[in-house]
Amino acid sequence: xxxxxxxxxxxxxxxxxxxxxxxxxxxxxxxxxxxxxxxxxxxxxxxxxxxxxxxxxxxxxxxxxxxxxxxxxxxxxxxxxxxxxxxxxxxxxxxxxxxxxxxxxxxxxxxxxxxxxxxxxxxxxxxxxxxxxxxxxxxxxxxxxxxxxxxxxxxxxxxxxxxxxxxxxxxxxxxxxxxxxxxxxxxxxxxxxxxxxxxxxxxxxxxxxxxxxxxxxxxx
Amino acid sequence: xxxxxxxxxxxxxxxxxxxxxxxxxxxxxxxxxxxxxxxxxxxxxxxxxxxxxxxxxxxxxxxxxxxxxxxxxxxxxxxxxxxxxxxxxxxxxxxxxxxxxxxxxxxxxxxxxxxxxxxxxxxxxxxxxxxxxxxxxxxxxxxxxxxxxxxxxxxxxxxxxxxxxxxxxxxxxxxxxxxxxxxxxxxxxxxxxxxxxxxxxxxxxxxxxxxxxxxxxxxxxxxxxxxxxxxxxxxxxxxxxxxxxxxxxxxxxxxxxxxxxxxxxxxxxxxxxxxxxxxxxxxxxxxxxxxxxxxxxxxxxxxxxxxxxxxxxxxxxxxxxxxxxxxxxxxxx
Numbered sequence: 001x002x003x004x005x006x007x008x009x010x011x012x013x014x015x016x017x018x019x020x021x022x023x024x025x026x027x028x029x030x031x032x033x034x035x036x037x038x039x040x041x042x043x044x045x046x047x048x049x050x051x052x053x054x055x056x057x058x059x060x061x062x063x064x065x066x067x068x069x070x071x072x073x074x075x076x077x078x079x080x081x082x083x084x085x086x087x088x089x090x091x092x093x094x095x096x097x098x099x100x101x102x103x104x105x106x107x108x109x110x111x112x113x114x115x116x117x118x119x120x121x122x123x124x125x126x127x128x129x130x131x132x133x134x135x136x137x138x139x140x141x142x143x144x145x146x147x148x149x150x151x152x153x154x155x156x157x158x159x160x161x162x163x164x165x166x167x168x169x170x171x172x173x174x175x176x177x178x179x180x181x182x183x184x185x186x187x188x189x190x191x192x193x194x195x196x197x198x199x200x201x202x203x204x205x206x207x208x209x210x211x212x213x214x215x216x217x218x219x220x
Numbered sequence: 221x222x223x224x225x226x227x228x229x230x231x232x233x234x235x236x237x238x239x240x241x242x243x244x245x246x247x248x249x250x251x252x253x254x255x256x257x258x259x260x261x262x263x264x265x266x267x268x269x270x271x272x273x274x275x276x277x278x279x280x281x282x283x284x285x286x287x288x289x290x291x292x293x294x295x296x297x298x299x300x301x302x303x304x305x306x307x308x309x310x311x312x313x314x315x316x317x318x319x320x321x322x323x324x325x326x327x328x329x330x331x332x333x334x335x336x337x338x339x340x341x342x343x344x345x346x347x348x349x350x351x352x353x354x355x356x357x358x359x360x361x362x363x364x365x366x367x368x369x370x371x372x373x374x375x376x377x378x379x380x381x382x383x384x385x386x387x388x389x390x391x392x393x394x395x396x397x398x399x400x401x402x403x404x405x406x407x408x409x410x411x412x413x414x415x416x417x418x419x420x421x422x423x424x425x426x427x428x429x430x431x432x433x434x435x436x437x438x439x440x441x442x443x444x445x446x447x448x449x450x451x452x453x454x455x456x457x458x459x460x461x462x463x464x465x466x467x468x469x470x471x472x473x474x475x476x477x478x479x480x481x482x483x484x485x486x487x488x489x490x491x492x493x494x495x496x497x498x499x500x501x502x503x504x505x506x507x508x509x510x511x512x513x514x515x516x517x518x519x520x521x522x523x524x525x526x527x528x529x530x531x532x533x534x535x536x537x538x539x540x541x542x543x544x545x546x547x548x549x550x551x552x553x
Binding site: 117119120122123124125126127128129130133137138141142144145216217218219 | 274276296300301302303304306307308310312314315316317318319320327328330331332359360361372375379385
């Protein structure tokens, strides 16, 4: 493949990869944050203990997390069709990616929120804070640096899963690497696509960690 | 008028290994405007007690009254409202690490829906009271322990509380900083009329600022009264242990059979007690034993004196010791 062909191909791949990663992650966070918050507040020693809700949600999350992504992709085909109107292309991988990442995010959010010092929550309660105020004014703001670190991990994981987009006839660097490298033995294309994936992962991870550190007021 | 009243209050925790009684049959009434101390060894139940006062822990029996309101009968909403009138400070300060000093102090005002400008104005005024107005933009991680506790005090004062609960508030601080924080609490009590409740395991904290003290031991109030009375003549075993120390080194020596008193000094007395007794009262006492001992982390001196076998002279000495606030107990074989 000539360089003239390679550049637009890779450019398109990068854009598609970023599109799938960022959109799925963003949608998954919309679902995952409330789930993580509910997990933490409904715990037996949480600010609004509700054992039934806590245990049910826990089971649902575990079920979704234990289904392999490739299987989820196929199982969700009817849902995907209903949601985005098609079962093929890059857009068709967004629903399964979101469904797969949301419970993962719920667990990440749960672990970040649990790091918040119990004494600070107690102090807020002693000042008359309601459970809702504790969530919005204490738990989420205090956990912000840790939540951001979690987001970097989630995004790089989702980025890896976008490689499966080839399965639905979608694009992105992963699909390019598989289609050109695996099926057509064009090793050069495969290596370039893979190198670009590595590069994107590096950039996201580093930039995000820097941002998390920069906003953490615990650092002097 | 008592501002807080605990009536037959008890708290039992159910744990995996069965029920654990943290508090039992607690009766206390705390007067408006006083500084009330609660002292006990660790595990005595004092932290649970202070949390029952603002219902962070819900008592399992009895009742808690705050300004004649039974906290157990309030709705969640009214309980939160009542809590906002009780400030609380902690051993570990518990400041919000991601908010600066000013925003920490405005936090309780945000909870009650105070407009931002008004809240910030008030917070700055309170930071002035605690002497930290220049650090308004700093974050907790940039402050020393004493400064953090000052911020916590300003925060506890934000909603004009009637009471401030101090849970081992000086236990993480060095002696010099402890004194500054205690002075500040005393100033707030005197100038703003805020009732202060101090939970501590340190005698010096009670001595420094409290008007009255309750000694808590094994889930019960062992004794309660004015600090001067309880400290000069503790009645219970735990009171004696906390105040007079438990070193019985003198039991190794043979003591004369006459009337004997054990005097305890911890560096608060500068006048020569024995010499003054001899000179002013004309009572000649015999020192039969003396040593230094360490109790709960502080050094105290003890001395056993033998008194003349004369009832009137004995009374005179007792009255003299009481007036001088010297701690003593009778020694019997």
